[in-house]
Amino acid sequence: MRAAVTILVVAALASVPLWLRDPYLLNALITTGIFVVGAMSLNLLLGFTGQLSLGHIAFFGIGAYVSALTSLGFDVGLPGGVRLVHAPWPPIAGFLLAILVAGLCGYFVGLLSFRVRGAYFVIVTISFAEVVRLVALNWVELTQGPLALTNIPSIALPLPGIGELTLRTKMQNYYLVLVVALVAYLLIARLVHSHFGRAMRGLMENETLAVSVGIDVTRTLTLAAVISAAIAGAAGSLYAHYIRIIDPEVFAFINTVTMVIMVISGGKGSLAGPVIGGLIFGLLPVALRPVMAPEAQWIAYGGVLIAILFVLPRGIVPSLAQRFIRPRSGAPALAPVALTETGAKEPA
Amino acid sequence: MTARSIAMNIEQVAVRFGGLVAISDMSFTVGEGEIVSLIGPNGAGKTTAFNVMTGFLTPSAGQVTYQGTTLTGLKPHEIADLGLIRTFQRTGVFPNDTVYDNLLIGLHRQGRVRLLDAILGLPGARASERRLRQRASELIEWVGLERRAHDAAGSLSYGEQRLVGVALALAAEPSMLLLDEPVSGMNASETHRFVELIRSIRDRGITILLVEHDMPMVMTVSDRIVVLNYGRIIAEGTPDVIRNDPAVIEAYLGHGAGRA
Amino acid sequence: MSEFFQHLVNMLVLGGTYALLGIGLTLIFGIMNVVNFTHGVLYTFGAYIMFIVVQQLGLNFFLALPVAVLAGWLLGAAIELTLLRPLRGSDIDTTMLVMIGAWIAMQSGTLWIWGGVAKSVATPLPEAPLVLGPVSVSWLRLFVLAAAALLILVTYLLINKTSLGRAMRATFQDHDTASLMGVNVDMIYTSTFAIGSSLAAAAGALLGPVYVIFPQMGDLAAVKAFAIVILGGLGNITGAVIGGFILALAEELGAGYVSSGYRDAMGFVIIIAVLIFRPTGLFARAERVG
Amino acid sequence: MLEIRDMVCGYGGVTALRGISLDVKAGQLVALIGANGAGKSTTLRAISGLVPPRAGRMRFEGIDITGARPPRVLASGIAHCPEGRRVFPHMSVEENLDMGAYLRRGSGEISADRDRIYAEFPRLAERRRQAAGTLSGGEQQMLAIGRALMSRPRLIMFDEPSLGLAPNIVERTFAIIRGIRDAGTTVLLVEQNAFDALEMCDHAYLLENGRIVLSGAGSELIENEHVRKAYLGG
Amino acid sequence: QTIKIGVNEPLTGAFAASGTYVVNGAKIAADEINAKGGILGKKIELVIEDNKSNPTEAAAVAEKLITSDKVPVLMGAWGSSLTLAVMPKLIEYETPMVVETSSSGKITTTGNPFIFRISPPSAVEAAAFKGIVDKLALKKVDFLVINNDWGRGTAEDFSKMMKDKGISIGLVETMDQGAQDMSAQLSKIKSSDSETVIVTTAVDQLTLIFKQAAALGLKKRIITTGGSQNPDQIIAQAGAAANGTMHLTTFLPWFPDKTPNPEATNYFITEWKKRGFEFAGCTESFRGYDGIRTAAAAIEKAGKAEPAAIKAALWDINIKGLNGDVVFRKSGPEGKESGQSQPNVYLIEINDGKVEMKTL
Numbered sequence A: 001m002r003a004a005v006t007i008l009v010v011a012a013l014a015s016v017p018l019w020l021r022d023p024y025l026l027n028a029l030i031t032t033g034i035f036v037v038g039a040m041s042l043n044l045l046l047g048f049t050g051q052l053s054l055g056h057i058a059f060f061g062i063g064a065y066v067s068a069l070t071s072l073g074f075d076v077g078l079p080g081g082v083r084l085v086h087a088p089w090p091p092i093a094g095f096l097l098a099i100l101v102a103g104l105c106g107y108f109v110g111l112l113s114f115r116v117r118g119a120y121f122v123i124v125t126i127s128f129a130e131v132v133r134l135v136a137l138n139w140v141e142l143t144q145g146p147l148a149l150t151n152i153p154s155i156a157l158p159l160p161g162i163g164e165l166t167l168r169t170k171m172q173n174y175y176l177v178l179v180v181a182l183v184a185y186l187l188i189a190r191l192v193h194s195h196f197g198r199a200m201r202g203l204m205e206n207e208t209l210a211v212s213v214g215i216d217v218t219r220t221l222t223l224a225a226v227i228s229a230a231i232a233g234a235a236g237s238l239y240a241h242y243i244r245i246i247d248p249e250v251f252a253f254i255n256t257v258t259m260v261i262m263v264i265s266g267g268k269g270s271l272a273g274p275v276i277g278g279l280i281f282g283l284l285p286v287a288l289r290p291v292m293a294p295e296a297q298w299i300a301y302g303g304v305l306i307a308i309l310f311v312l313p314r315g316i317v318p319s320l321a322q323r324f325i326r327p328r329s330g331a332p333a334l335a336p337v338a339l340t341e342t343g344a345k346e347p348a
Numbered sequence B: 001m002t003a004r005s006i007a008m009n010i011e012q013v014a015v016r017f018g019g020l021v022a023i024s025d026m027s028f029t030v031g032e033g034e035i036v037s038l039i040g041p042n043g044a045g046k047t048t049a050f051n052v053m054t055g056f057l058t059p060s061a062g063q064v065t066y067q068g069t070t071l072t073g074l075k076p077h078e079i080a081d082l083g084l085i086r087t088f089q090r091t092g093v094f095p096n097d098t099v100y101d102n103l104l105i106g107l108h109r110q111g112r113v114r115l116l117d118a119i120l121g122l123p124g125a126r127a128s129e130r131r132l133r134q135r136a137s138e139l140i141e142w143v144g145l146e147r148r149a150h151d152a153a154g155s156l157s158y159g160e161q162r163l164v165g166v167a168l169a170l171a172a173e174p175s176m177l178l179l180d181e182p183v184s185g186m187n188a189s190e191t192h193r194f195v196e197l198i199r200s201i202r203d204r205g206i207t208i209l210l211v212e213h214d215m216p217m218v219m220t221v222s223d224r225i226v227v228l229n230y231g232r233i234i235a236e237g238t239p240d241v242i243r244n245d246p247a248v249i250e251a252y253l254g255h256g257a258g259r260a
Numbered sequence C: 001m002s003e004f005f006q007h008l009v010n011m012l013v014l015g016g017t018y019a020l021l022g023i024g025l026t027l028i029f030g031i032m033n034v035v036n037f038t039h040g041v042l043y044t045f046g047a048y049i050m051f052i053v054v055q056q057l058g059l060n061f062f063l064a065l066p067v068a069v070l071a072g073w074l075l076g077a078a079i080e081l082t083l084l085r086p087l088r089g090s091d092i093d094t095t096m097l098v099m100i101g102a103w104i105a106m107q108s109g110t111l112w113i114w115g116g117v118a119k120s121v122a123t124p125l126p127e128a129p130l131v132l133g134p135v136s137v138s139w140l141r142l143f144v145l146a147a148a149a150l151l152i153l154v155t156y157l158l159i160n161k162t163s164l165g166r167a168m169r170a171t172f173q174d175h176d177t178a179s180l181m182g183v184n185v186d187m188i189y190t191s192t193f194a195i196g197s198s199l200a201a202a203a204g205a206l207l208g209p210v211y212v213i214f215p216q217m218g219d220l221a222a223v224k225a226f227a228i229v230i231l232g233g234l235g236n237i238t239g240a241v242i243g244g245f246i247l248a249l250a251e252e253l254g255a256g257y258v259s260s261g262y263r264d265a266m267g268f269v270i271i272i273a274v275l276i277f278r279p280t281g282l283f284a285r286a287e288r289v290g
Numbered sequence D: 001m002l003e004i005r006d007m008v009c010g011y012g013g014v015t016a017l018r019g020i021s022l023d024v025k026a027g028q029l030v031a032l033i034g035a036n037g038a039g040k041s042t043t044l045r046a047i048s049g050l051v052p053p054r055a056g057r058m059r060f061e062g063i064d065i066t067g068a069r070p071p072r073v074l075a076s077g078i079a080h081c082p083e084g085r086r087v088f089p090h091m092s093v094e095e096n097l098d099m100g101a102y103l104r105r106g107s108g109e110i111s112a113d114r115d116r117i118y119a120e121f122p123r124l125a126e127r128r129r130q131a132a133g134t135l136s137g138g139e140q141q142m143l144a145i146g147r148a149l150m151s152r153p154r155l156i157m158f159d160e161p162s163l164g165l166a167p168n169i170v171e172r173t174f175a176i177i178r179g180i181r182d183a184g185t186t187v188l189l190v191e192q193n194a195f196d197a198l199e200m201c202d203h204a205y206l207l208e209n210g211r212i213v214l215s216g217a218g219s220e221l222i223e224n225e226h227v228r229k230a231y232l233g234g
Numbered sequence E: 001q002t003i004k005i006g007v008n009e010p011l012t013g014a015f016a017a018s019g020t021y022v023v024n025g026a027k028i029a030a031d032e033i034n035a036k037g038g039i040l041g042k043k044i045e046l047v048i049e050d051n052k053s054n055p056t057e058a059a060a061v062a063e064k065l066i067t068s069d070k071v072p073v074l075m076g077a078w079g080s081s082l083t084l085a086v087m088p089k090l091i092e093y094e095t096p097m098v099v100e101t102s103s104s105g106k107i108t109t110t111g112n113p114f115i116f117r118i119s120p121p122s123a124v125e126a127a128a129f130k131g132i133v134d135k136l137a138l139k140k141v142d143f144l145v146i147n148n149d150w151g152r153g154t155a156e157d158f159s160k161m162m163k164d165k166g167i168s169i170g171l172v173e174t175m176d177q178g179a180q181d182m183s184a185q186l187s188k189i190k191s192s193d194s195e196t197v198i199v200t201t202a203v204d205q206l207t208l209i210f211k212q213a214a215a216l217g218l219k220k221r222i223i224t225t226g227g228s229q230n231p232d233q234i235i236a237q238a239g240a241a242a243n244g245t246m247h248l249t250t251f252l253p254w255f256p257d258k259t260p261n262p263e264a265t266n267y268f269i270t271e272w273k274k275r276g277f278e279f280a281g282c283t284e285s286f287r288g289y290d291g292i293r294t295a296a297a298a299i300e301k302a303g304k305a306e307p308a309a310i311k312a313a314l315w316d317i318n319i320k321g322l323n324g325d326v327v328f329r330k331s332g333p334e335g336k337e338s339g340q341s342q343p344n345v346y347l348i349e350i351n352d353g354k355v356e357m358k359t360l
């Protein structure tokens, strides 16, 4: 049953470019898809470990820059008179490196997250993103700073024996994003349903208790952070090669906020949540654009967001699931946390 | 008492919170397979001692060794990996998960598989998963919460949550169990049943260190009792000795405790 | 050397404004546990009230301040009643997202009403700065510093020394139990949010004339306020004040002696460093396990 | 004094109380006993207004308090010392006690009451300035009891007050409870320490699965075969 | 039946104020043209879209304008990163764009033959300033610039030009776009040994800088560049603090007679005031006006509203813009050159709250 639904949804998504001819809409779908991948990765942290990263765009941006620089090449001076010169590599190498480097950054931020929680984690992530943004802005020799990296090549897939296929058209890019999104989805799904996923949930709900039964906080959180960052890095790489210009504005706070909106409105901690939330809030601006004044579009955007949460406070997917599928027996009606050990929780 | 090998050795442990001395110069041992109770007035430092033993607190002085391993510097989960598992004085559950899922989380130590196996869903990972589910059901049955297995743990009554807490500790396969006031919130009959439970745990070779204010229970179940007052050990011995120790009666039992 | 003293004076003045930004948020975020994305909008709102009263209505500058505080209070109460009350008991992330929605909508509303062009407010204070040897500082900023000190003191006393303040803290630590103590928790929710909002509006009203007034002015202010609150420890007013000065010091010296491009990075690096060594902020609340 | 008729109560999809009727007469000490999950705490929460009743009526001193919110219930004279301590963790011991007197006016009397509580529980006096969240379990329990006493109610409800207290403090706590009853305050007591509770109460109710299955004088219940077996460990 | 021109500007977000000004200027141009009967016998229609000050959106907007609205020519997109994001789309759909504000050198040097820029990149501005430099007797200058392509580019190009003239360069300080407190940077500049500060940023930050410099007792000559100053807004908001500051600008709304096309300037200013806009907006909005007139002239010259024809015609136009002749010269790699026109540059000074033309 579930498998059938999944296949149906995937087939529907795969068919879109076959009947949707409007390049503008296809473009909107592609950029939305890229952000949906970012949102899925954020959901792994927020929804399954309870750690809200408000600097998630840092990993996305790092992925974008790494990928762009790998495929464009660079020549920078390092302290001590050393010059670091890199000749352009194929974009696909950039894509893989983006995943690697973003994952590595996730590792360090994950190590930090072992020390801080809740609000403190939030601010560390915001700070991390800001510092990365300022480095991108000020390390002009490497990143060209505000002058932006331009002419980033499109991704080319090596076809063994034939040569390579450069993904230039919208349809090609659409399928590329779709495939990456599916892989990310499956990876996250497997992870959270495994025993690692349970460890994450345990930490999220009652950390003291979780460690007392032998769950390793650092390892679990770092693992989640690495995978989450790596996926975000992949999304960033797709972004760089699709938009083909990248400047420090990619690290803007509003981009993180967009991902947070996608995750929470769709339903954090549910696999489909960020996809649904992402599609809604990725495409809502497209729908609003022709019908009202620019400022009004934003007001409507905020209004829709509030309205969704008023009707479905736990996010679209979990709230609907609860309502239509099976009323979960005895979900605590009074806040049960107040009864338990860790008492007053810090805000996330 | 026969010569057993020592499971846990607490050597001259002291804990201070700012100016407040919670424990000073505490030393005692717990033998393998023994049931030792740690009692004392409120605020004597019993829970603090547990926190030191399980790595939640670093002592200001002294050290604890468990089965020959010095615990200093180990993190709580590493200590748990040695088989030293505790329960909490107040309730401790994963409130938004069902009782069943709570136990699956508690079975973490049994369910370790390689990340890649889990992500690829290899047979090893699946078999392990089946074993865990089996064991979780057993544990639920054992504490008598079958009826509540699929309710969120946070929606259970106070006493029921405490039972889940004990089941969680057992799920972690302890070689030594530290129980912090396990029967508070249970009535006499429930306590009786719990005593049986503890005995059966001990019979499986698990060492038990118990903190409890329920004197009838402590007196019936303990091999040996250590009494703390203001962070110091003021008495140590068999239940009979402790029951009649004037210092203990004065500081802790009270004169009406004869019924114990 | 004189440059150093000038930086120090700048730091004092800037720190005062940061502290002011921090205390309003420490009430709402630190005590109420609402990740208040509208803090910046309320700050902006206070500044626009100042603009309306002084520039458009032509009324007195000093009169405009209490008006802005009152307006902030009313708007805050309205937000609490319409947006937060219906979601009482929901997840903190849900309320955060509603606040994000309100932030986006209200900021665009500001843009719609007043346009994007920056406004400024004339003040009756002398334009020529106060010069003390090698350092000089504007009278307006000194006034802001003094007003900030006053507001901080009043807030401190309110929270820590009055029974209303105690009820507030109790409510957000355990609201069922607080209601068992006879606290009207609905009233506390509304008034805490309203007081926090009025402080944000006060900050905007004071700083609007120092800087310029435009729809996004609150964004940067809000980010800094969050950093300050967390640096000082959630819900800790003294901590927020000290956090404000630390951030100001880091920025001044960072810009003065490291590189102005990394000025804002300094503050964030400090935050990361502080949290590595003191994971619960500079003034952590005592906690225990078991 | 307190009169409950056919009260039904629950959480979400769960029904915890299935029609409860009980009476607490002025000046009495009434005990409520029952197994884990029987609904004892829910009964107290319903009375104090934390959980709205789904059916039934409640009257206190002749006034209908069905569905009243907690502050109103407290103002009408009923205090509730909740289960599981529920101290305000980031407030000091002293501030916690002052919260108990939130609705009272007159600082002189309040501080006299506070001193009385410090005298009863010297441990709390030693810890006056300590954040309540860092107190030991038993110390928190003492604080919760003290805080409830601070409101000077006409009816006070205790939910497992002896939980986590040392035996000598349990004795003292029961003495205090008897003392306030003797001084004219009505008490509704939920206790797992069923023997002591039944021994000192004037009247007792036994709750099972959300229903009252037995009621009578404490001594009657102690003698009851079912009670002995299921609750007294005998 | 109308001829459409796509306008891709920031109407919300960080650059909303400027983008709105530019659009207002554009509307004046369109109305003027239509009042005179339009072009090729048809009215022109501006299809205005908000790019939200966001590069991703700017690219999406370009896509929409070209594919859904079928505009044959665009104007946009204010900020350099916004314009740079649009550029791949221009190549993809072979549609030309008139760039009215962006200053990044990259825009015309990376080989995009669909770009026609009427705003001066900082190198052009620096070259124009060259003549004035001698007369000001500069010795040592510090820079305080906004940390984006515009500020950084200005610091770079002006430094180069000044070094060639033997002027020494002191500090180069930056500030974040949106930063409100520049006291730290100004304190540093205050204690440096240069006599002049070159400041490049948008008008809001300029106001703040003047106020804060006055508060700090900074007594150096301040010269601003970039033509986004809105001196009137500065006078209104910074008051006495603005006195003595000098501004390098490309448009002189205060002295219509001194502009290259007094008639158009007068018309534009009258119309601007008639529509109730703030006078201060003129120095930003005239670029929208010139941009649309440029696009319209190209359509007229092309004789049909088709992208390829318009692109070809853009090379041939010569109109008198508000700040000089719009004539495109080739810039960038051979075979794929972009067009760049050279506007005039003037120096003005604020004295006693009035704008004066600096005669040197």
Ligand SMILES: Nc1ncnc2c1ncn2[C@@H]1O[C@H](COP(=O)(O)OP(=O)(O)OP(=O)(O)O)[C@@H](O)[C@H]1O
Pocket (backbone or CB within 6 Å): B017, B020, B021, B022, B040, B041, B042, B043, B044, B045, B046, B047, B048, B049, B089, C286, C287, C288, D134, D135, D136, D137, D138, D139, D164
């Ligand atoms: N984090 C802390 N900060 C300050 N004081 C603390 C902290 N933790 C414990 N204490 C104090 O140390 C003393 C010992 O506390 P502990 O919890 O160990 O007592 P206990 O013996 O378990 O008492 P109980 O039987 O009441 O549970 C208490 O007086 C308590 O107030």
Ligand SMILES: Nc1ncnc2c1ncn2[C@@H]1O[C@H](COP(=O)(O)OP(=O)(O)OP(=O)(O)O)[C@@H](O)[C@H]1O
Pocket (backbone or CB within 6 Å): A330, A331, A332, A333, A334, A335, A336, B154, B155, B156, B157, B158, B159, B160, B185, D011, D012, D014, D015, D016, D034, D035, D036, D037, D038, D039, D040, D041, D042, D043, D083
């Ligand atoms: N917050 C809640 N959400 C959902 N169900 C709840 C909640 N609190 C209690 N219940 C359910 O209501 C029933 C009665 O609980 P109650 O707490 O009244 O029991 P009790 O008699 O006080 O038990 P104990 O002796 O264990 O404290 C139980 O079945 C419990 O699971």
Ligand SMILES: [Mg+2]
Pocket (backbone or CB within 6 Å): B046, B047, B048, B089, D136, D137, D138
């Ligand atoms: Mg204890």
Ligand SMILES: [Mg+2]
Pocket (backbone or CB within 6 Å): B157, B158, B159, D040, D041, D042, D083
């Ligand atoms: Mg109960």
